[in-house]
Each structure stands twice: as C-alpha cells, then as structure tokens.
Amino acid sequence: AQTVTRTDDGVVTVGGIDVKALAEEFGTPAYFVDEADFRARARAWRTAFGQEADVFYAGKAFLSRAIVRWLHEEGLNLDVCSGGELATALSAGMPADRIAFHGNNKSEEEIRRAVEAGVGRIVLDSFQEIVRVAHLAQSLGRRQKVQIRVTVGVEAHTHEFIATAHEDQKFGIPLAGGQAAEAVRRALKLDGLDLIGIHSHIGSQIFDTSGFEVAAHRVVGLLKDIRDEHGIELPEIDLGGGLGIAYTSDDDPRDPHEIAKALTEIVNRECDAARLRAPRISVEPGRAIVGPTAFTLYEVGTIKPLDGLRTYVSVDGGMSDNIRTALYDAEYSVALVSRTSDAEPMLARVVGKHCESGDIVVKDAFLPADLAPGDLIAVPATGAYCRSMASNYNHVLRPPVVAVNDGQARVIVRRETEEDLLRLDVG
Ligand code: LLP
Numbered sequence: 399a400q401t402v403t404r405t406d407d408g409v410v411t412v413g414g415i416d417v418k419a420l421a422e423e424f425g426t427p428a429y430f431v432d433e434a435d436f437r438a439r440a441r442a443w444r445t446a447f448g449q450e451a452d453v454f455y456a457g458k459a460f461l462s463r464a465i466v467r468w469l470h471e472e473g474l475n476l477d478v479c480s481g482g483e484l485a486t487a488l489s490a491g492m493p494a495d496r497i498a499f500h501g502n503n504k505s506e507e508e509i510r511r512a513v514e515a516g517v518g519r520i521v522l523d524s525f526q527e528i529v530r531v532a533h534l535a536q537s538l539g540r541r542q543k544v545q546i547r548v549t550v551g552v553e554a555h556t557h558e559f560i561a562t563a564h565e566d567q568k569f570g571i572p573l574a575g576g577q578a579a580e581a582v583r584r585a586l587k588l589d590g591l592d593l594i595g596i597h598s599h600i601g602s603q604i605f606d607t608s609g610f611e612v613a614a615h616r617v618v619g620l621l622k623d624i625r626d627e628h629g630i631e632l633p634e635i636d637l638g639g640g641l642g643i644a645y646t647s648d649d650d651p652r653d654p655h656e657i658a659k660a661l662t663e664i665v666n667r668e669c670d671a672a673r674l675r676a677p678r679i680s681v682e683p684g685r686a687i688v689g690p691t692a693f694t695l696y697e698v699g700t701i702k703p704l705d706g707l708r709t710y711v712s713v714d715g716g717m718s719d720n721i722r723t724a725l726y727d728a729e730y731s732v733a734l735v736s737r738t739s740d741a742e743p744m745l746a747r748v749v750g751k752h753c754e755s756g757d758i759v760v761k762d763a764f765l766p767a768d769l770a771p772g773d774l775i776a777v778p779a780t781g782a783y784c785r786s787m788a789s790n791y792n793h794v795l796r797p798p799v800v801a802v803n804d805g806q807a808r809v810i811v812r813r814e815t816e817e818d819l820l821r822l823d824v825g
Contacts, residue, residue, distance in 0.1 A: 401413045401414070401432055401434055401435065401802075402432065402693075404735075407737065407738060408734070408735075408736075408737045408738025408739070409735065409736060409737065410733075410735035410736075410776065412430055412432055412693075412802050413432055413433070413434065413802035413803050413804055413805065413806070413807070414804060414805040415802055415805060415806075415807055417430075417695055417735045417736060417774055417776065418736050418774065420695065420800065420802070420807060421695060421697065421736075421774055423807065424798060424800050424807070424809065424813075425798075425813065426695050426696055426697040426714055426715075426774065426797075427694055427695060427696045427697075427713065427714050427715035427719055427797045428694070428695050428797045428798050428799075428800055428813070429692050429693070429694050429695075429719075429780060429781075429784065429785055429797055429798070429799045429800065430692060430693055430694075430695060430799075430800050430801075430802050430807075431688075431691055431692040431781060431799060431800070431801050431802070431810070432691050432692070432802055432803070433468065433801045433802065433803035434803055434804065435690070435691040436465075436468060436687070436688060436691040436781075437468055437471075437472055439654075439686070439687045439688075439690070439691060440453075440455065440468065440469060440472040440474050440687050441472050441473075442653075442654045442655070443474070443654045443681075443683055443686075443687060444472060444473050444474055445655075446653075446654035446655040446657070446658035446659075447654075447658045447662075447679070447681065448658075450662070450678065450679070451658070451662070451678060451679040451680060451681065452475055452678070452679075452680040452681075453474050453475065453680070453681055453682075453683065454474070454475040454476060454477040454498050454636075454680055454681070454682045455469050455474050455475070455476055455477065455682070455683065455684065455687055455688075456477045456639045456682045456683065456684030456685075457476055457477060457478050457479070457483045457486070457487065457684070458477075458479055458483070458684060458783075458786060459684030459685050459687070459688050459689070459781070459782040459783055459786060460684075460688045460692075460781060460782060460783070460784075460785055460786045460799075461478075461483055461486050461487070461786065462486065462799060462810050462811050463486060463489060463490035463810070464490075464801060464810040465688070465810075466486060466487050466490035466491070466492050467490055467491065469492070470490075470491060470492050470493075470496075475496040475497065475498065475518070475680075476492050476496060476497050476498070477497075477498045477500055477639075477682045477684075478497055478498070478499055478500065479499070479500040479501045480501060480508065481505070481507065481508040481511060484497065484499065484508070484511060484512060484515070484517075488515055494515040494516040494517050494518070495516060495517070495518040496518055497512075497515075497517045497518055498517065498518060498519045498520075498521060498545075498636075498680075498682075499512045499517050499519070499520045499521065500521045500523075500547075501521075501523065502523045502524065502568050502569050503523075504520075504523075504527065506530065506534065509530060509531055509534050510534055510538070513531070513534055513535050513538055513540055513542050514538060518543060519543045519544060519545055519594065519595075520542055520543070520544050520545075521544070521545050521546075521547050521597050521636075522544050522545065522546050522547065522581070522585065523547050523569060523570060523571070524571065525571070525580075525581060525584065528546075528581060528584050528585050528588070528591070529584075529588070531544060531590065531591065532585075532588035532589070532590035532591045533590060534590070535590035535591065536588075536589055536590035540590065541589070541590060541591065541592045542590060542591060542592065543592045543594050544585065544591050544592065544593055544594065545593075545594060545595045545596060545597040545634065545636060546571060546578065546581050546582060546585060546593065546595075546596055546597065547569065547570040547571065547596075547597040547598070547599070548570050548571055548572070548573050548578040548581075548596055548597070548598055548616075548617065548620065549564070549565050549567070549569065549570040549571065549572050549573065549598075550573055550598050550600070550612065550613045550616040550617065551564065551565055551572070551573065551574060551616070552564070552600050552609045552612045552613055569599070570597075570598075570599075573616055573619075573620060578596075578620055579620065579623055579624070579627070582620075582624055582628075583627075583628075586628060586630075593632065594632065594633055594634050595632050595633060595634030595635050595636060595677060595678075596617050596620055596621065596632060596634075596635050596636075597635070597636040597638065598613045598616075598617050598635075598636070598637060598638055599636075599637075599638025599639060599640065599682065600613050600638060600640060601640050602639065602640045602642075602685065603640070603642040603643075603685065604640045604641060604642050605641075605642045605652070607657065607660050607661070607664075610637055610660075610661060610664065611664050613637060613638075614635075614637065614661070614664045614665050614668055615664075615668050617635050617637075618635070618665065618668035618669055618672055618674065619668075619672070621635070621669075621672070621674055621677065622672040622674055625674060631674055631675050631677075632677060633677055633678055634677050634678045634679075634680065635665065635677045635678075635679060635680075636679075636680040636681070636682065637661060637665075637679065637680070637681050638681070638682050639681065639682035639683045639684050639685070639686070640683075640685075641657060641683055641685070641686040642685070642686070643685055643686055643689040643690055643779060643782075644690075644779070645728065645729050645730055645731070645778075645779045646729050646730065646731045647731075650690070651686050651690070654683075654686070661679060661681070662679060665677070665679055684782060684783075685782035685783065688781040688782050689779055689780075689781045689782035689783075690778075690779050690781060691781045692779075692780055692781030692784075692799070693776045693777060693778045693779070693780055694715065694719060694720065694776065694777045694780045694784065694797070695735070695774060695775075695776050696713035696714055696715055696748075696759075696774070696775055696776075696777070697713065697714050697772065697773070697774055698711055698712075698713060698769060698770065698771055698772065698773040698774070698775055699712045699713060699714055699751070699771055700712040700771070701769060701770070701771065703744075708744075708745045708746060708747050708762075709744050709745065709746045709747070709765075709769075710746070710747055710749055711746045711747065711748050711749065711765060711769060711775075712749050712750070712751060713748060713749070713750060713751070713759065713775065714751060715750055715751070715759070715794070715797060716749065716750010716751050716752045716757045716759060716794070717750050717752050717754075717756070717757040717758075717759075717789075717791065718750070718752060718788055718789050718790065718791045718792070718794045718796065719750075719784060719785070719788050719796065719797050720759055720777070720780060720784045720788075721784075721787050721788075721789065722783060722784065722787070723758050723759055723760065723761060724756045724757065724758060727761075729760075729761070730759065730760045730777050730778070730779065730780070731760065731763065731777070731778060732746075732748050732759075732760045732763045732765065732775050732776065732777050733775065733776055733778075734765060734766055734769065734773055734774075734775055735774050735775060735776045736773055736774035737773070739766035739768055739769075740766075741766040741767040741768035741769075742766070742767045743764035743765065743766060743767070744764065744765060744766070744767040744769075745762065745763075745764060746760075746762075746763050746764065746765040746769070747760065747761060747762065747763070748760040748763055748765075748775070748777070751792075751794065752791055752792050752794065753792055759777060760777060785797070785799055785811070790814070790819065793819055795813060795814040795815065795816065795818075795819065796813070796814040797813060797814075798811055798812050798813040799811040
C-alpha cells in the first residue's frame with residue numbers, strides 16, 4: 399500500500415510528490431507519513447479481526463489529532479497511556495467508549511478524567527490501583543469497566559527494555575503465586591468496578607507467535623480458575639500489541655489476517671479444552687500499523703572520512719528525532735533520495751548534530767562515495783516511537799510530521815520553533 403517510488407533521475411516520490419519539493423516546502427529534518435498506507439494498514443488489522451475482535455491502536459507509537467481521526471474513520475479503537483494521550487484522543491473526537499486507558503502509575507487526576515469521560519476500559523496494573531479506581535468511580539457514581547493486566551511469565555525474544563511479560567519488571571500483576579487470582583477476588587468485591595477481562599502484553603518487536611500462545615494458554619487458565627471459584631466467565635481477553643516490523647528490508651510484517659487467525663485459533667482451542675465460552679479478543683498493535691508508514695528526511699551536512707574506518711555523515715537531526723538507535727541498538731537503513739549516483743558505495747555512519755558520540759541514526763550503511771552536503775537522505779520505517787519519543791536535547795527543535803496523500807501534503811504536527819522553546823522558559 400505504500401506509495402513511495404523512485405523516478406528515472408533517482409528522486410524519490412511519496413504520494414506523488416517528490417522529496418525535493420517536500421524538503422523545500424517543509425524543511426528538514428521532517429517525518430513524512432503516507433496517509434493511504436497508514437489507513438490501509440489500520441483497515442487490514444480491523445478487517446483481519448472482523449466483528450469478533452477489537453483492534454486498539456497503541457497511541458504511544460505515534461499520536462496526533464489527524465491520526466486519531468484516521469483511526470476513528472477506519473473503525474479502530476485507541477489505547478492511551480497518559481492524560482496527554484487521552485486529551486489528544488478526546489479532542490480529536492474519538493468516542494470515549496472506544497478508548498482503553500493504560501499505565502502503571504496513573505495519577506488520581508488522570509483516572510478521574512478517564513472515568514468522567516467514560517472510557518471503555520481502564521487496564522488495572524496493581525493492587526493499589528484496583529482500590530484507587532474503584533473509589534474514584536464510586537465517588538463519581540460510576541461503575542467503571544476494567545481489565546486486570548497480568549504478567550504471564552513469558553520471556554519474549556526482544557530487547558530487555560521492551561519485553562514486558564517476565565515477572566521481574568514494573569508492569570502488571572504476576573499470575574505466579576496466585577497474585578492475579580487475588581487481584582480478581584478484590585476487584586470483584588468492589589462496587590465501582592465492572593471486571594470485564596484479563597490483559598496481557600508480552601513485549602514489543604516480536605516475530606514469533608509462540609509467546610502469544612503461552613500467554614493465551616495462561617490467561618485462559620486464569621479465566622477457568624475464575625469460573626471455578628466465582629462461577630463467572632469473564633467476557634474479554636486482550637493480548638496486547640508487540641508484532642514486529644522489518645526495519646532494514648522491504649519485507650512486510652506478517653499479514654494481520656495470519657496473526658488474527660493464529661491468535662483466534664489459539665484462544666478458541668484453549669477455551670475448548672477448558673470448557674469455557676470463548677471470550678472476545680482484543681489486540682493493541684502500534685508499531686505494526688504506523689511504523690512502516692513514515693520516513694525521516696534529512697539534509698546531509700558535514701561529511702568526515704576517517705581513513706581505514708568509515709565516513710561519518712552528519713545530518714540536521716539525530717538522537718532528538720530518533721533515539722531508538724542509541725537506546726535499543728535499533729537498526730535502520732538509509733538511502734540517497736534526491737538524485738541518482740553511480741559512485742562506489744562507501745561505508746558510512748549517519749550521525750546527528752547532538753553533543754554526544756552515541757548520537758547515531760544509522761550505525762552501518764553504504765552510501766555513494768560522491769555524497770555531498772545538501773543531498774537529501776531518507777531513513778525509512780520511522781513511523782513508530784520516533785516522533786513520539788523525540789526530545790529537545792541541546793535545544794534542538796522537534797521536526798514536523800507531514801501527511802502525504804494523493805499529491806497533497808499537509809502538516810499534521812508543525813515544526814517546533816525557538817518561540818515554543820522559550821515560551822516554557824519562564825525564569
Ligand atoms: N499495548 C501495551 C500495553 C503496550 O505497553 C505496548 C507497547 C503496546 C500495546 C504496543 O506495542 P507495539 O505493537 O507498538 O509493539 N519505545 C519502544 C517500544 C515500547 C513499547 C511499549 N509498549 C521502541 O521504540 O521500540
């Protein structure tokens with residue numbers, strides 16, 4: 399569905415507009431999101447799961463009002479994890495009952511706003527939060543739909559910082575030692591809560607569905623224990639997000655239809671074995687929807703060849719617009735997109751303009767040896783967790799996000815200005 403192509407003279411076009419025109423109009427660095435591609439991926443997830451399941455886009459991957467509107471129009475729901483994300487969702491018209499509210503340390507203020515707004519569910523993450531949400535809901539005269547997030551004890555094969563189902567970490571309530579069963583007991587006793595299901599998110603950038611299989615097995619085991627102990631069958635389970643994408647090749651992630659089929663089969667099989675009515679499934683993909691749909695466009699600045707090592711190519715952004723390389727050793731590719739070149743490839747490292755040597759955007763890349771200041775280079779697959787984790791380190795201004803669709807480009811998040819920075823500085 400991506401609308402990126404290369405013309406005969408080597409200039410890349412997206413949504414029918416060439417990158418030189420985009421750079422001229424919007425400046426660099428900038429993120430360009432392919433709206434048709436985003437909508438197609440969102441739709442593919444929704445249709446893959448059909449009427450039997452719900453897809454909640456994980457807003458943490460990248461959220462803006464335009465994104466919320468696209469999701470709404472494509473029939474998806476939204477997972478938010480802070481007051482800021484909630485405010486963005488509501489202000490763009492996402493119906494509150496299609497919002498799930500996450501987080502391991504939601505403030506009372508955030509909980510109150512979520513309950514008052516009428517969010518479809520709050521995902522409870524601790525024993526204290528069970529009581530906190532129950533009391534707040536009751537004081538507002540509400541009965542809040544909630545799920546309990548459990549850790550199922552799976553080691554997901556991904557970077558330690560983005561794995562979330564092993565027990566020794568801050569999210570969720572362990573199934574182990576009967577802790578999750580105890581959380582259910584407490585939630586069922588509280589009038590302010592309507593416990594609708596169990597939630598499990600095993601981690602991020604995962605390719606293998608075996609982790610989901612173990613998670614589903616254990617969550618269904620808990621549903622069965624709940625039925626045996628309390629005589630009720632909880633109607634929902636959420637298997638979280640985490641499906642990986644290709645960063646350095648054109649391979650597409652697994653087809654959502656395949657994933658939907660695999661997850662539904664696993665849950666149905668486990669439920670059959672436990673003689674339970676199959677619960678309604680929900681999933682929370684973030685990266686798999688938005689990741690491949692955007693790229694970052696940079697202008698090449700200083701080029702520094704280091705004899706016998708490599709050539710350092712500095713761009714006009716860096717770790718402030720993509721922290722993932724420094725934080726997770728993430729791999730990206732890069733391409734010259736403003737012209738063709740027949741020059742030999744040179745081993746390059748694409749670095750930013752920040753004051754630290756870890757400020758690397760692409761660690762190892764081949765770029766043409768005649769690369770020159772002023773050339774435009776693009777780093778694909780920066781749609782997820784790049785703008786959303788962007789910072790103002792060194793008081794560098796955060797880049798804009800531009801949506802490109804069918805020959806039209808429009809800013810959906812504008813470039814930060816020095817005025818924006820100074821407005822916060824009230825000393
Ligand atoms: N649901 C929950 C409860 C989550 O915690 C997350 C991600 C998702 C869904 C969406 O996961 P996704 O489908 O996007 O993998 N900053 C890291 C990723 C952190 C993910 C945090 N939670 C990165 O840049 O790789």
